Amino acid sequence: MPHVPGLRSPYARVGRLVYFGRMLDKIRVHARGGLPPDYAENLGEVPTKPTVFDARMCRFLRVPYVEIRDHALANPSAGDAEILAWAEARSRAAGHTPRTDEECEIFNAFLMKRGWRDSGAETLALRVSESGFGGRTDILTMFDYLDADEGRDPAQTRAQA
Numbered sequence: 001m002p003h004v005p006g007l008r009s010p011y012a013r014v015g016r017l018v019y020f021g022r023m024l025d026k027i028r029v030h031a032r033g034g035l036p037p038d039y040a041e042n043l044g045e046v047p048t049k050p051t052v053f054d055a056r057m058c059r060f061l062r063v064p065y066v067e068i069r070d071h072a073l074a075n076p077s078a079g080d081a082e083i084l085a086w087a088e089a090r091s092r093a094a095g096h097t098p099r100t101d102e103e104c105e106i107f108n109a110f111l112m113k114r115g116w117r118d119s120g121a122e123t124l125a126l127r128v129s130e131s132g133f134g135g136r137t138d139i140l141t142m143f144d145y146l147d148a149d150e151g152r153d154p155a156q157t158r159a160q161a
Contacts (some may be wrong), residue, residue: 003151004029004036010053010143011112011161014080016104018143018161019111021080023054027069044069051120053111053142060099060107062091112161115142 007025014021026043029035035043044065045055058065067090071102072083099107116135120142127145128134139145144154 004034004039006034007150009147009157011147011157013161015084016099016101016108017057017084018108019057020052020084023057023068024072024080026054031073044047051112056111062088062094062096086103108161112143112158113141115145116140120139132148 006029008022010019010022012018012021014024026035026039028045030040031103042049042052043054045058046052049055054065058068061068068083068087071086072078075083078086088098114120124139124142124145127142127149128136128139131145131146131147133139134149138153138155139148140154144158147154147157
């Protein structure tokens, strides 16, 4: 896939979470009509694809994707940390206990290692092969694949996580 302007690495953090900023980027880029179809089909909570990162993030936050999307688009001047704080407050208002630092650490580790020796390994291998990255040793996870596919150095972005 080509580099998508305005889409950051999944390793980039907003507050205590990786990937959340990328999800917001996808929301914003899609609203402007700049998200490629392959990306758009994985937006939000896709019933046929419950393992996509957007869906996992929303389930972790305990806030429906549509609410995060609508809030982000209705508040274009809001920063990413502000939107995350809103989502956390929305979850608390719905009666959920706030996520602990340990829960965030475990969730981040799960996302960052997806595709490495787990049930996502087959999908990762297929994507790596289809993209012509077969000989690369720096693509160990789905996050690494996304970075490589979009023209970023996975080893460099992984080290910054």
